[in-house]
Amino acid sequence: MRILTAAQLRALDQATIRAEKITSGELMERAAKAFTKAFTRHFPDPERPVVVVCGTGNNGGDGLVVARRLKSRNYKVSVIQANIGTRSADNQDNFKRLKGQGIEVRQLTQGDPWPAIAPEAVVVDALFGTGLGRPVAGYWAELIDYLNALPNFRVAVDLPSGLSSDGPQEGPCVHADLTLCLGLPKLALFAPANTQLLGNWELVTFPLADPDRLHPEVGGGPAYQATLNDASELGGLLKKRYANDHKGTFGHAFLVAGAFGTMGAAVIAGRAVLRAGAGLLTCHIPRSGYEIMQISFPEAMCKVDTHRYHSTEIGDLGAYDSIGIGPGIGQEALTVEAVRSVLSRYERPMVIDADAINIIAAHPELLKLIPKNSLLTPHPKEFARLFGETEHDFARWQVQREVAKRNGLVIVLKTGFTSIATPGGELYFNPTGNPGMGTAGTGDALTGVLTGLLAQGYDPVTAARLGVYLHGLAGDLAAEELSQEFLLAEDVVSHLGQAYRKLRE
């Protein structure tokens, strides 16, 4: 599913109107109908009062339609009409259509005292959506502060009013508890900095033109800026398994992980390699990790370093279909040389994580040695060590894209909505995963999954998109069964089977 800028979304609305021969009012009706359906699913009790706070643009127009539709379902709904500017045509039409419906409308003009709102009412925020042209200021900013100070549950129509859809947040913004985003996602939904403003968010879909089909046909028509991975597309990317396939078919993976005190990273990542479907796994580990590895994970073969506590000399790499390097390896001088040697000798895409990333950050000349199309999986701190600090999420995505393109790498930036930048310049966001995965070792599990997918012959971009999705989905299934608090990295790994099954459905 494509992620469009506000300007691209406007162009897409127009394209939908042309292609389907509908009016803009009918498109608004479609959007508001889909919103109302989602809203009533969240709030099924029509006795609970609903107060829709409407602006004068099309976001306000949506709010007016929602009020009318809730009323027809016997909801106790009223409207606060904020007279911000000149009404859009569809806002005006829908304002007229409220008459005679028995809906109380309170007008709010600059300087008016704040309207009273019963604390049990659900506040529907329809002041501004994607048409926000500048930070909200003055009286309307104070209205936003007033709404935020109320104890009420706040549901945003499309976006919390005041939110910048395509760039860093400026100015006041409604703090939504729930955001029901209309049509296609906006970039702001994925920014960690916006988490508190958005609350939980969901997409409310309704028929719109396909931005991909329009772009080549309509000169300057809607394009997209990023893509949200979805199950329907990713499920189709899974490889089939045939009756005569064997462990050779599914690839031999090599994992360089663990050191004295961090052998768990090797165990977790190694399990994930085989649970993701690789045929064979060899782990390179320091001598002191040998028994740990063999006892806790008998399916893996071990290559033992000459050093007791660290990996220092890594032998022939020719036999391996993929390599994962980094979890728990530490940053000893001899390990730095071992990483340098692996990067220089291996010529196929590999997975680079954790301490291998920190080593590259401390020795930037190593960046050039990374085989083309390799996957780097930094979390935000590791990303900053590698590529520098950025001022905000949007700037970091920009840097992520640039470094992926310039160096021919797949950069997987691990956040709540992990982003994947590709050598071809695409940016993908992942929808699965949950805060329960903020626990030690889940990143090591991801490295294992990605290494296992590469071993099976998935191309690096597909491996990244599928691996991040499956890893997050396994985390969601584990959290559903066990609770987020209880979740351990090994639970993520042990739910990979169910995640595969669900994705194949």
Ligand SMILES: NC(=O)C1=CN([C@@H]2O[C@H](COP(=O)(O)OP(=O)(O)OC[C@H]3O[C@@H](n4cnc5c(N)ncnc54)[C@H](O)[C@@H]3O)[C@@H](O)[C@H]2O)[C@@H](O)CC1
């Ligand atoms: N395809 C879709 O998703 C559809 C979305 N629609 C809705 O249309 C919305 C966009 O509507 P508009 O483009 O009319 O824009 P908005 O309704 O978001 O807001 C624009 C209005 O607010 C004013 N304004 C902007 N910034 C301001 C500021 N800082 N202070 C005071 N006034 C300010 C503008 O002058 C304009 O009147 C979407 O968010 C969505 O809710 C639907 O109505 C149509 C279909």
Ligand SMILES: Nc1ncnc2c1ncn2[C@@H]1O[C@H](COP(=O)(O)OP(=O)(O)O)[C@@H](O)[C@H]1O
């Ligand atoms: N709030 C969240 N929502 C979704 N995924 C999350 C969340 N918090 C953490 N994760 C995922 O958990 C993993 C954590 O990785 P990382 O920070 O490398 O942990 P570790 O170093 O302990 O293995 C990443 O894949 C990340 O995307």
Ligand SMILES: [K+]
């Ligand atoms: K809004």
